[in-house]
Amino acid sequence: MPDATLTLDSVSVLLVWTAIAIYALAFVAYAIDLARRSASAIEEKDAASGAVRTEARELVGAAAGGSTTRARGAGAVTSGSDSVSWTQADGAKKPRLVWARLGTVLTVLGFLFHLGATVTRGIAAERVPWSNMYEFALTGTLLIIAVYLAALVRSDLRFLGSLITGLTVLLLGGATLAFYVEIVPLMDPLKSVWLVIHVFVASLATALFALAFGLSILQLMQSRRETKAKGPGFLRTLPRSEALESLAYRFTIIGFMFWTFTLIAGAIWANDAWGRYWGFDTKEVWTFVIWVLYAGYIHARATRGWRGSRSAWLSIIGFAAVLFNFTIVNMFFKGLHAYSGLS
Amino acid sequence: MSRSRSDAGAGVAADPLRPSDHADSGSSAPDQPALGLIGWLRWAWRQLTSMRTALVLLLLLAIAAVPGSIFPQRSADPNGVTQWFTDNPDLAPVLDNLSLFDVYISPWFSAIYILLFISLIGCVIPRTKHHWKALRARPPRTPARLARLEDHRERVVPVRSEDAADDARLAIDLAHDQLRRAGYRVERYDDGLSVSAERGYLRETGNLLFHGALVGVLLAVGIGGGFTYTGQSVIIEGRTWVNSLLDYSSFNPGRFVDEEQLVPYSMTLEDFEVTYQPVGSNGAGQAGDFAANLTTQLAGEEPQEGVVRVNAPLELAGDRIYLMGNGYAPTLTVRDPAGEVVFSEAVPFLPQDTNMTSLGVVKIPDGLSEQLGLVGFFYPTEAPLDTGAFTSAYPALINPVVSLDVYEGDLGIDGGIPRSVYALDTGDMERLTGGDTGVDSIQLAPGDTADLPGGRGTITFEDEAGEGAQGYDESVKRYVSLSVHRDVGAPWVLAFSVLAMAGLLAGLFVPRRRMWVRATPVAGDGEGAVKLEYAGLARGEDPGLAGAVDQLAQRHGDAVAGVLRERV
Ligand code: HEM
16 A cells, blocks of 8 residues: 555656646747747837828727717717727737747646646645645645636736746746655644645635736836836737736735635634634744735725835735745744644 | 726715825825924824825834744743843843844834724724715716716617607616616716716725724734633643642733632543554654543533544633643652652653653652652653664654663752752752763663662652553553633634625725716707717726626617617
8 A cells, every 4th residue: 555655646746747847848938929029029110100100009099098989870889998908008919929829738738737746646645735845835836827827718918927837837846856755644733624724725825926926027017118118028018017017906806815814714723723823923923924015015006106116016025925935934934833844 | 907096077975085195085185284283283193094104004014023933932932032042142132122032012013003003093983984974875976078987888879759858868767777786876867867876885894894803803812812811731641630720830811810710620631642653654653643531520510521632622611721742651659768658650751852752850859868859761662872872763652761860969949949840950969870970870661660879769660551461552651731721802803803804805806886877869850869878987996897887888778779669
């Protein structure tokens, strides 16, 4: 029996490395896509004849709102604003983006291997595969990809692809190299339904924050381009900074809700395991700090003078704190949450 | 995406009241304080309850919480603080003056959160009043020029009936019903030619509930803490423990706890269960499935069985009893040279590592010519180290050994200074075995007896397994350390947290929006028409607004077209 368990776990590790390799390819494809967008955006700019200009301006004008009563035919509905809330920055032509499509196909493929790796690890360990640092990373990155792919169904976020796959390769590869541990039985304090709920929801929140993080970075770049006309060319094919911001905000508030739940569920668990619901243990402190930072972000979005770039920085700082909490705090800070599985 | 800044003159009566520097707030408050004390105070209050202040205080709170994770905190890790003082004797007192070892009760941390909550209350109360009124107000008048709104649709439906105005009114009736069924509060204006609708009051309700519940959490934590106590106790297998101050090894009461009024009950540890991963498996020696099997008895009631596990405290008379630790308690008997028993007890040894190498102390104040102290280790599975010293190689009882050194002299327990039962102060004592004495330490397996040095008597490591037992399985008693808690605030904290969560859901995800439909009869020669205008306005974040206006225009327009066709 131990032999069979061992092989299942090594299958899992094999799948992880395969997934990482495929994600790396996806990253390359997405990066090429961005580079080509830059190129085509520049070409377009060069070739911008008067005719193209006017057409583009007209389209943008129609999209940007204002009353339109052009079609006065019976029963015709005219739309005063673009129902897809994020018109492209300048260009009117929608490029075909072959490389982005390839990137997405590769990401889906990588995701399937990744899912396989996570499930086999869980089966091998006979418990949920998120009980030590290696497994947190395994499941956490799986959720990042899952949220990204799910979001793709609704809106074209492929310009985030290279950031997401790049981040995943780094986190998953790093975790497999540095944090991998063999399967050992759960420690008593972890034997709880709250392990299943609390940790999973925390990972889900992290995944949503990761996407918001990517969008906030692009938002900053985009707004710099809008005001100073500086920045890589692919930004021209991306939504306006306001649209990126509101998208980032949407991911963040969902993430924030899950994080709030994580906080409450963690307190309930702590009350069962340690006899107090809150004790400012290092991990609790950081969970709280992250929560307050994102509450700050939500406020900043609602505060005059803070909307836009300043709030974007808060989203970036918030996610930096999430990563810090997962890596540095788990490894080097002393506390009750000593479940990294590393010694 | 928020489109709410483009307020096209729509009435502000039913707007949520927000601090004047809210991004959606129309008015911009003068930044200069008015003259005079009252004016100045009012200005200060407005500053304190502004969004900007709330934001800055939130960020400060996040930053101020961080040092508590860097430096050990007295509340969570008192030994860590002591260690820090030992390691950094110069720096530690300085940091201590800055409260860096008590961050969460420090003046600066408290100042931040108290200001934050004052700001919060100052912000929430006027908003609540305002919202209370808004809840009963009617939707505002339809703006004169709907076309100026960002989300705006138009549609012209031809009519053949005599009276186009009549048809227009009919169209508004339809819109009125459709919007009301969709959960809007509706009101007709313009002589029945327009309808104004509003929904999503729940958003503001949720927001207020969330902020209010945060105050509730803070109060429940603060007040509840005063009625909370925690106490630690140690019970050896077979012993009974009584819930009174005497039986606690430490007790931390909140401010309002009456220590004389503890609920009278007792607990007997029947046995303690634990499993260890077998040698050769992954995680060999890892302990798990801890269970303390107790018999509990409330005064005047039948005894009951109860189990305490990790993650599963035992509830008893409003207290919760937690399993915090466990260990071995070898039973040692000391006899004087005449063979009289002067000491016979199970002595709890404190585990030092995962293989249960445990440290223990025996103090014999009376019965011998001088006071005697023994210090040493218990190894459940003794194994030699390269250095010649011993360690435990496995946490279960496979090769149990106690190894003790003997000290003679003043135990220091008569002077009235409290001494830990787990530490021996050897300052005034003479070492008789081990170290440089040239006399071997005493080594005993269960059942063994050895002479104390210099004819001072004998010591026996009693085998608790009794006659005919196989191996050493039951040879040493176990003990558990239990923690007894009463926290009356906790359920309240939970209740307010759940309310906050519910408020958050509503406050973040319920869209608050206004919708208007206006029908204008368009006269034509022979063939009339009705121009239908639809517009929406978000109050706060509302990514779905454009879609909602589309949908309304589509549904209502189709319905009107259908009805008007029938009328012909
Ligand atoms: C303990 C401190 C606070 C925390 C943790 C906090 C957190 C939050 C959160 C999570 C939200 C979004 C949820 C919702 O809209 O229901 C929010 C919104 C809001 N908060 Fe606070 N808040 C705090 C203090 C304050 C204070 C002091 C004020 C007043 C100055 C304030 C004013 C607001 C307003 C106006 C909104 C609505 C924002 C919008 O329109 O989108 N909050 N707050």
